[in-house]
Amino acid sequence: MWRKSNSKSGGELKIMQEIEKAASGYQITEKVDKEIAGYTYFHEIAGSADKKGRWDFVKIWCDPRFVLIIASDFLSWVALYVPYVHLVERARISDFRTQGISENTSAWLSPAIGFGGLLGRPLVGFSADFFKIHPFWAYATVQMLCGIGTILSPFWSSIEGLFVFAVYYGFLSNGYGFIRASAAKILGPVNYVDAFSWMLMFEGIGVLLGPAVGGAIYDVTQSYDWTFRFAGACLIFSAAICLLKAPIARRTKKSQIVSTSSSECGGTC
Template sequence: MLKGESLRYKWVILAAASLSIGLSIGPTFAVGVLYPDWIQTFEAPARYVSLVGSLPSSVACLVGPVIGPLNQKFGNRACGIFGGILICTGYALSCLAENLEVLIVTFGLVAGFGVGLVNLSLSCALNGYFLQNRAFAEGVIGAGLCAGMSLAALLLQQLSFFYSWRGAILVLGGICLNICVFSMFFVPLHRIQNHPFNIWKKTTTKTFNTSSQDTSYVFEENKELIIKPIKRQSYFTRSRNLWSNPLFLMLVSCDFLTWVAIFVPYVHLVERARLQGTDANLAAWLSSVCGIAGIIGRPISGTLCSYFKVHPFWAFSLNQGILGAATFLSPFWSDIYGLFALAIIVGFFSNAYGFMKASTAVLLGPENFVDAYSWMLLFEGVGISLGPFVAGLLYDSTKSYDWSFRFSGAVLLLSSVLCFLKIPIERLMGQKNVEISK
């Protein structure tokens, strides 16, 4: 058990992380509300506008190996604050765009890089405070993401009606500047004892030890902080060690397959309903139902995992199996009731990513989370770009989304099955450790 898990300040960290993810990633999932205005303003095809809208999420993941070393050097607070400034700047400059090329730079690259910084910072901020209950924490911040997505969609729709899309995205940028405030609460564990943000600091005087990759920190009752420097390996040396770890390779593979598949129902479910003759307004409710189900399902699944002490990796496998089966079989129940049932399932079982991050911290150790997660983000970005593209090709070939959803379901099931490699890999690694000790 991490000593930070016994501190009440962990709930401040969890609240700040939930608000940060809601303001950073949430709007990137809701920007589709502005697509009709962008198509009309820039007189551009819908496929190019969709590409611009997906850039922040893709860029936030693809820059993982870049923001990982930055986080190690400057810390979670500094990177979270700078990320919030970049998101605000990108959105504010986007309201001045006269063509899609400018929007690609401001909205896609600038804001996307900021989203990546904030996402990595809030995920790493949980490391010192949640390990045994990491699945619960990821479920809570997942609910924050869903809430941010739903509220951002409603806000953008209303603001664009009164102030046009330019005014709407400018106001959204100002709101996202609050990320800087929330990031200030990402206080490292070794500094929390006497930090002014810790209102319980008088009660946190028990002896405990913790460490980072730079320094070993020791707290002793009624004594000052003792700092013991330790040798730090370079980011690339640590990364090389990770890539030689079979457990990390398994995690990367399962995570990549997840992001190849999971965006397909998010991106194509509403359009699938419309092509089947469903009223456009009714079809739009599929996204809302999915978001509401996520707000409910993510914290429930995370809480159950922690309460029954289920390993988060097995929870991930079960989650993927249920979601994959439902998506694969969805063409057999393709009326509006079946589509709403699928939307509920996709939303309720959307905590797979939270389980994956929790699994990374548990299997590889909190000290390796930053390096591992930064590389996983890179492959997530590739998966985000690849999955909907393949689904689109399947639709063009078959003129139906049935095979697109079968593809998504099959990939999710494959990621679930690959999780069982954990058993032989751990046995093999255990045998090697025994041989080395001899």
């Protein structure tokens, strides 16, 4: 009786060991499959990057979609820092004319822009994501609204109007996040590395030129009204350029289809 029960427990133990081996083998196989899949994806991305030549980063300028993106981004950065640099001085100069804005009060305009940005950046980004708006069209909308408010800001010359404009501008001055996400979606992950490098260079040039050009406009006109109209026009124009995306995308897709069909015909005909 004891031997029978002992042999039975030994058989069950053997079965349990076989089940554990099978389960561990399945887990190892599943882990290896996942690692192989991840390696394959990484190898494809790395391989496509390794195939790029030394001067391929210049060839991206042959893509009209990239030219569209970088032109709009450059104009955006030309205008972006004009209110940051010149709004306080504009308020101080109005103190010596008719508005009566003191220097202590006008100094709070820059923090008001920052406060608007603190509220606007998460809210605008969340809204675009919640309503599933493509970042390129979210960028165009934000730029257009910000440009219209900036070009009309000379009519907001009272102390209340200047603070409202400061918060309004800060709330909408976050389009550069959308344009970078747009470049990644439109150009793809491989071309995005080169595109982002060019974008950073032209953004730096725009930051350098914008406030300087705004100051030169004031020197010529002796009024900051045209400085802010210049900044607003740059923002509106950067948004208007985005309307060319649809025809450029159709043209690019058509040219890719033609080149693919011609290469296939060259290999088979």
